[in-house]
Amino acid sequence: MIEKEEINFESTVLVGIVTQNQPEDKLNEYLDELEFLTITAGGEVKKRFMQKMDKPNPKTFIGTGKLEQIMEFVKENQITTVIFDDELTPAQQKNLSKLIDVKVLDRTNLILDIFAQRAQTSYARTQVELAQNQYLLPRLSGMWTHLERQRGGIGMRGPGETEIETDRRIVRDRISLLKDKLATIDRQMAVQRGNRGAMVRVALVGYTNVGKSTLMNAIGKSDVFVENKLFATLDTTVRKVVIKNLPFLLTDTVGFIRKLPTQLVESFKSTLDEVREADILLHVVDISHPEFEDHIASVNQILKEIEADDKPTIMVFNKIDNYTHEVIAEDDLMTERTTKHYSLEEWKETWMAKVGSNNALFISATNKENFDEFRHKVYDLVREIHISRFPYNNFLYPEWEDVIEMEEEDDENED
Structure with missing residues (x-):
């Protein structure tokens, strides 16, 4: 609550x-x-x-x-x-x-x-203003009718209609201006993405309020804003992350939602470009939410719409510390058993465990539960893409087991 x-x-x-x-x-x-x-x-x-x-x-x-x-x-x-x-x-x-x-x-x-x-940055504010103006344009007539009723009909009819047309031109001009501004920023951001070199790019995607920013903070040791509200994060955040001496870029993106307004999909095109240009997607799911399967379907639909549904994906079922399920008493012969009665272990035996060649994880980003397995899985997939991109440089990145031994030795030295 x-x-x-x-x-x-x-x-x-x-x-x-x-x-x-x-x-x-x-x-x-x-x-x-x-x-x-x-x-x-x-x-x-x-x-x-x-x-x-x-x-x-x-x-x-x-x-x-x-x-x-x-x-x-x-x-x-x-x-x-x-x-x-x-x-x-x-x-x-x-x-x-x-x-x-x-x-x-x-x-x-x-x-x-x-x-x-x-919206905190100038870029996010511009995206939102464009979406608002696109939503507003066909509704100006209704707004003026509302004002007409408040101020009285006499003397408002003719000028009112003229004012509507004037406002429409102003809004259209503003939309055109905002589109040009975003196009300029888009080009700048495309150059920035190009300047990041050939590092492997990993993007966090998922429904809003599933814990993407918390996970970003836990992995990248960054300070992305986190709050238990929908759309706590709008601005795209990119961090360089190193797991077991293998560097890659991690991007936190805006959360998706069911019935996502088409205006937002269009105006947040550059934010979605980060997803389109990523090498790997971490699809974060709030498994404690009763409708998480619908959330998965909604996110997959949006990924399909932006042509990003064919990328290597790790399904990250987050918030296992909050997961609860209904229990049926042994003598209850009337209640039909459904997925709401599944324990976490039972879920792991369903389709979830088989997602993307067993690329499914169950973690708690807040408590860092099962984080070793998470880091291992991300490392393996990033390393696979890195080696395919730089086949002659893979000697720089030793096997996971060797690095774990090295890290444990370092820990002992620290103690």
Whole structure:
């Protein structure tokens, strides 16, 4: 549970729909994640609203009856923000803002807001601003209608439409400017990547909040920001790491998420280039999360979209210190045994152990549990690629066992 700081949290409600493609249990998972996103952004969830529908209402996303319930709850409980789990069309957002009379956001808008809060460097801020402007452009009409209602309709109609067109031109020009700025930075970063030489590149990838930055700190002895919130790290961090006298480059990248906004995929192209150009991927998974298999599928889908799904990959199942499972009593003959009842040892006997030619590890980055095995596995794969790249220099890097003996001797000397 996240400890709330002494700040004023916005009162919010969450809204989602149950469809044939999104059953109730799946929606509850998405709403759990949406609540975590809301808390990360500085909100407090007062209630969730769900409705079963064949497909979203094209005008208001949800049905009339459910909308009236939400409006009544918002008014009685002084709710300031209503957040929808799926991306709303400009028309839906415009209509809902009119009817509910409070701030209406969707998942995309919420994620963009978190990214805006988290962006630290000029480069990250530029990426986020581009994504925000791309999201904003088709919604300017709805925003002006909202202002028109606040200020009154008389005298606002003509100038309002003119102002919308002016704003559209401003936003389009800003998008063009930001794209040019990012293109310039992209070229600079491509040169930087080229200047790193032929060192083997290893990239940490995974769902958001799975412990990538903690693992980066543990391996590279760096000071990457770590927090138990979604998207704690936006900026790409590259560190030179040496394991058993074999150097390589380790990159920490932005976390992925289900329903990742397309605007972010486009604007964070250079961050994803670090993944595309890596020689090895360390796919970090939070095994203590009940939906970790869905997280794996989401990350794999994004890797496929950016054409990085064919790289040598080590699956790193992290947070084994937090893993728990439900236990069925011996006399319980009614409960069906599912994966939620698997112990950690049982998981290790499933498909996990066979991922990528047995390239699967179970560790705790916080407690450095099973770190020797982790370092061994990473070393072997890095060394394999290094030798293929420099076939005549492999004498520089002795076998793992020899180095372990050397290190143990050093430890004894230190004692």
